[in-house]
Amino acid sequence: MAKPMHPTPNLDQLETGPWPSFVTGIKRLAKDSDMAVDLLGQLEHSYETRMGHWKGGTLGVVGYGGGIIPRFSEIKNPDGSYKFPDAGEFHTLRIMPAAGMHYDTGTLRKLCDIWVKHGSGLIALHGQSGDIMFQGASSENVQKAFDEFNELGFDLGGAGPALRTSASCVGHARCEMSCYDEAKAHHQVINKFLDDLHRPALPYKFKFKFSGCPNDCTNSIQRSDFATIGTWRDNIRTDEGMAKKWFAKNGINTLVNTVTGMCPTRAMQIKATKDVAKGEHITSVALDGSQSLEIDNKNCVRCMHCINVMTGALQIGKDRGVTILMGGKSVLKIGATMGSVVIPFMPLNTDEDYEAYLDLAQRVMDFFAENALEHERTGEMIERIGLANFLEGIEVEIDPNMINRPRMNPYTNMVGWDEEVAKAEARKAAAA
Amino acid sequence: MAQPQVRKPVEGFLDNKKFLHPKFAANYGNWKYHDRPRPGVLHHVSNTGDEVWSVKAGTQRQMDHYTIRKLCDIVDKFGEGFMRFTMRSNVEIAVSSAAKVDPLIAELEKNGFPVGGTGNSVSMVAHTQGWLHCDIPGTDASGVVKSMMDNLIDEYRHERMPNRVKLSTSCCEINCGGQADIAVVVQYTKPPKINHDLVSAICERPTVVARCPVAAIRPTIINGKPSLEIDEKKCVCCGACYPPCPPMQINDREANKIAIWVGGKNSNARSKPTFHKLVAAGLPNNAPRWPEVNAVVGKILKTYQEDGRPWERMADWIDRIGWPSFFEKTDLPFTKYMIDDWRGGRVNLNASAHVRF
Ligand code: SF4
Ligand code: SF4
Numbered sequence: 001m002a003k004p005m006h007p008t009p010n011l012d013q014l015e016t017g018p019w020p021s022f023v024t025g026i027k028r029l030a031k032d033s034d035m036a037v038d039l040l041g042q043l044e045h046s047y048e049t050r051m052g053h054w055k056g057g058t059l060g061v062v063g064y065g066g067g068i069i070p071r072f073s074e075i076k077n078p079d080g081s082y083k084f085p086d087a088g089e090f091h092t093l094r095i096m097p098a099a100g101m102h103y104d105t106g107t108l109r110k111l112c113d114i115w116v117k118h119g120s121g122l123i124a125l126h127g128q129s130g131d132i133m134f135q136g137a138s139s140e141n142v143q144k145a146f147d148e149f150n151e152l153g154f155d156l157g158g159a160g161p162a163l164r165t166s167a168s169c170v171g172h173a174r175c176e177m178s179c180y181d182e183a184k185a186h187h188q189v190i191n192k193f194l195d196d197l198h199r200p201a202l203p204y205k206f207k208f209k210f211s212g213c214p215n216d217c218t219n220s221i222q223r224s225d226f227a228t229i230g231t232w233r234d235n236i237r238t239d240e241g242m243a244k245k246w247f248a249k250n251g252i253n254t255l256v257n258t259v260t261g262m263c264p265t266r267a268m269q270i271k272a273t274k275d276v277a278k279g280e281h282i283t284s285v286a287l288d289g290s291q292s293l294e295i296d297n298k299n300c301v302r303c304m305h306c307i308n309v310m311t312g313a314l315q316i317g318k319d320r321g322v323t324i325l326m327g328g329k330s331v332l333k334i335g336a337t338m339g340s341v342v343i344p345f346m347p348l349n350t351d352e353d354y355e356a357y358l359d360l361a362q363r364v365m366d367f368f369a370e371n372a373l374e375h376e377r378t379g380e381m382i383e384r385i386g387l388a389n390f391l392e393g394i395e396v397e398i399d400p401n402m403i404n405r406p407r408m409n410p411y412t413n414m415v416g417w418d419e420e421v422a423k424a425e426a427r428k429a430a431a432a
Numbered sequence: 433m434a435q436p437q438v439r440k441p442v443e444g445f446l447d448n449k450k451f452l453h454p455k456f457a458a459n460y461g462n463w464k465y466h467d468r469p470r471p472g473v474l475h476h477v478s479n480t481g482d483e484v485w486s487v488k489a490g491t492q493r494q495m496d497h498y499t500i501r502k503l504c505d506i507v508d509k510f511g512e513g514f515m516r517f518t519m520r521s522n523v524e525i526a527v528s529s530a531a532k533v534d535p536l537i538a539e540l541e542k543n544g545f546p547v548g549g550t551g552n553s554v555s556m557v558a559h560t561q562g563w564l565h566c567d568i569p570g571t572d573a574s575g576v577v578k579s580m581m582d583n584l585i586d587e588y589r590h591e592r593m594p595n596r597v598k599l600s601t602s603c604c605e606i607n608c609g610g611q612a613d614i615a616v617v618v619q620y621t622k623p624p625k626i627n628h629d630l631v632s633a634i635c636e637r638p639t640v641v642a643r644c645p646v647a648a649i650r651p652t653i654i655n656g657k658p659s660l661e662i663d664e665k666k667c668v669c670c671g672a673c674y675p676p677c678p679p680m681q682i683n684d685r686e687a688n689k690i691a692i693w694v695g696g697k698n699s700n701a702r703s704k705p706t707f708h709k710l711v712a713a714g715l716p717n718n719a720p721r722w723p724e725v726n727a728v729v730g731k732i733l734k735t736y737q738e739d740g741r742p743w744e745r746m747a748d749w750i751d752r753i754g755w756p757s758f759f760e761k762t763d764l765p766f767t768k769y770m771i772d773d774w775r776g777g778r779v780n781l782n783a784s785a786h787v788r789f
Contacts (some may be wrong), residue, residue: 010719010720011720013720013721014575014578014579014720014721016582017578017579017582018546018582018585019490019492019546019578019581019582019585020490020491020492020499020544020545020546021492021578022492022493022494022495022564022574022578023578025492025494025495025496025498025499026494026496028496028498028499029496029497029498039564043563043564043572046563046572047563047572047575047719047720049685050571050685050688050717050719051563051683051685052562052563052566052567052568052569052570052683053563054565054566054567055567055678056567061441062438062439062441063440063441063443064441069565071565071567090565092565096445096446097517098446098447098448098451099445099448100448100452100516101516101517101518102448102451102452102453102456102514102515102516103451103514103515103516103517104450104451104513104514105504105507105508105513105514105515106513107451108500108503108504108515109500109501109504112497112500112501115497116497121496121497121498122494122495122496122497123494123495123496123497123500124493124494124495124521124561125491125493125495125500125517125521126517126519126521127561128558128559128560128608128609128610130519133561133565135494135564135565146441147439147441150439150441150442153442153446154446155441155442155443155444155445155446167519170516170518170524172460172461173448173452173453173456173457173460173516174456174463174476174484174486174526175463175466175476176463176464176465176466176476178461178463181460181461183448186445187445187447187448190445191444191445194443194444194445198443214699214700214701215699215700215701216698216699216700216705217519217698217699218519219519219610219611219698221698221700221705222610222611222696222698222705222707223610223611223698239464239465242465254742257741257742258741258742258743262702262743263702264702264703264704301700302700303700303701303702304699304700304701305701305702305743308701309743311465311466311467312464312465312466312467312477313465315464315465330606330607330608330610331605331606331607331670332606332645332670332672333643333645333672334645334775335774335775336607336611336707338705338707374639374642375639375642375643
């Protein structure tokens with residue numbers, strides 16, 4: 001039995017309505033946790049004052065420089081003691097879940113047991129970077145809780161100017177759109193840069209995200225410095241049986257209005273089967289006895305739309321790899337910026353492919369560590385120095401897939417033009 | 433902290449293989465297609481003909497261990513011992529036979545976990561920590577989300593939007609909740625109030641000066657102590673100076689407002705990804721149930737639901753009808769604050785004679 005509850009007239013109103021209530025959950029904890037009782041008192045005080053009342057601090061576990069988010073209550077009695085003493089220290093441990101956020105029930109229960117023993121029993125699944133947020137430990141218990149999580153195989157996530165916890169989509173485990181093994185790449189990247197994750201020493205935060213296809217379920221272009229997105233180079237594949245079934249069910253209007261008409265590059269046409277083009281880059285599939293769908297794969301930008309609509313009838317290609325974009329970030333301080341293409345295509349299948357991929361990641365991290373200003377994200381750095389200089393620094397060749405359009409102003413010194421033409425010719429020759 | 437014995441941590445990112453449902457493991461990277469037998473259920477078929485059904489349900493994200501244990505009990509009894517979570521705090525429970533789907537759904541619903549969130553539904557709101565745990569929050573994300581999802585639960589349970597709808601809530605302008613079809617974000621309307629007694633003790637002044645995006649902060653001396661001052665005419669009330677210098681209090685009971693942004697899209701499907709755009713601001717931070725915010729979100733969703741065509745995301749829909757129609761149809765006031773005057777903002781002006789009448 002815990003101590004008596006504080007009145008919570010504001011929070012009580014969040015117990016009404018059909019969606020699961022976090023307040024009801026914390027009240028369940030408060031039956032035998034003084035910490036939860038005082039957490040509710042502190043939160044109710046925020047609802048009354050409409051202000052936050054936590055402050056940060058420094059706190060860690062042995063051997064690590066980040067991963068703990070310290071919180072001390074700022075609501076004090078006149079004598080300086082905590083008004084809500086049992087939640088006066090209410091720290092969060094960021095713990096990395098396995099890639100794809102998969103769990104078995106046994107492990108989840110063990111995580112709960114540890115958190116009841118050393119913390120409040122309140123767990124967020126998951127934080128915005130993809131950590132499990134174990135919320136509410138006293139300063140004294142942080143190390144104990146971490147030790148037990150670590151015994152179970154879990155490790156701390158990132159915080160501060162460090163490599164941050166990463167996220168990958170469900171991908172290979174359960175999605176037919178997945179073009180590479182996201183969990184494998186995720187796993188290898190985090191383990192390669194563990195030191196940067198646990199001991200913050202970068203100019204600012206750095207995030208990797210892994211999406212299996214351009215549907216980009218992890219929001220990697222907008223939310224990560226290094227976005228690895230699955231794609232393919234060859235043709236969209238088809239299943240004629242499924243295409244015919246889809247067409248019989250949905251008809252020509254739906255096909256035109258929601259598939260061919262929505263292709264961003266008008267790469268699809270409906271044709272009489274006898275008129276369908278032949279060629280290395282053409283995909284076609286019969287829809288019924290007379291009509292076929294034709295795709296010019298040279299002009300397909302792998303947007304995923306038609307494959308999303310006609311799942312199974314249309315399928316990703318077989319020559320798979322990744323497109324890598326760099327420099328995405330949220331608002332601070334130049335405004336939100338998206339990642340832009342740095343690697344249009346790179347295979348990611350064999351051990352050598354992974355080696356080349358991790359080498360690239362290493363060059364980017366090194367360049368960032370050496371060249372970014374304090375509190376500058378990769379996107380801001382690229383904006384400051386220009387993409388061409390960034391590419392030179394990470395030893396990547398330029399490619400017209402990196403731009404929406406060439407420059408529209410003359411303000412640059414082009415004295416090196418002839419040399420650059422020679423390089424372009426050499427690239428062409430090497431590719432041929 | 434004196435540790436009697438220092439335990440050496442085992443650093444490393446654990447492998448996810450042992451947490452995969454056996455069907456996921458057996459068909460890893462070998463799936464062929466999926467369909468949705470009903471809202472809240474995904475049915476995946478592999479190239480070998482193997483099938484798996486995933487039942488998706490909403491949670492409150494901030495979960496007490498009893499809730500998590502309840503989920504575990506349901507998964508053990510009606511599922512097959514494995515589950516995963518999505519980025520939006522939905523739980524997905526996999527089963528290997530169609531017959532297990534309905535009893536699992538019934539049990540989830542009976543225990544208060546709404547089943548839905550698939551396809552063209554309104555999914556759970558991605559959100560931040562707010563008053564519950566953040567050190568700089570302007571509002572309480574979990575409370576805003578609870579009040580929104582109470583209103584939207586029917587749209588969570590059904591698939592009757594033109595395309596999927598992803599929402600986010602952020603309790604400061606940094607927007608940790610992320611880009612979304614509709615994003616609810618705190619908007620400050622007053623420059624920070626500085627507690628000059630504390631600045632020199634707590635803040636690294638050059639760092640704070642450098643943090644301001646419009647160079648509005650200058651070092652100064654107040655009452656003989658080093659402090660900082662703000663050119664309030666320049667200040668854009670972003671709050672960027674507050675995290676490195678808590679004595680520069682940006683939050684205010686009345687001046688903290690809520691803004692609503694629409695048309696953020698992370699997917700590359702059809703159009704390229706886009707950021708969300710400002711369509712409403714000045715809404716009161718009206719805890720505990722934020723009725724004004726809910727009214728605007730509801731109105732935008734209803735308009736999109738009625739006017740959007742199949743497969744059009746919010747951004748695609750607005751792209752088709754144009755911004756004048758958007759403001760007309762949603763009855764939201766278009767103000768000068770929606771005209772972008774930030775660096776490079778002129779690309780957001782209409783540099784053409786394309787005008788809708
Ligand atoms: S995937 Fe390719 S063909 Fe299909 S809609 Fe997108 S661009 Fe067009
Ligand atoms: S609120 Fe933003 S604009 Fe105003 S002084 Fe602080 S950092 Fe500068």
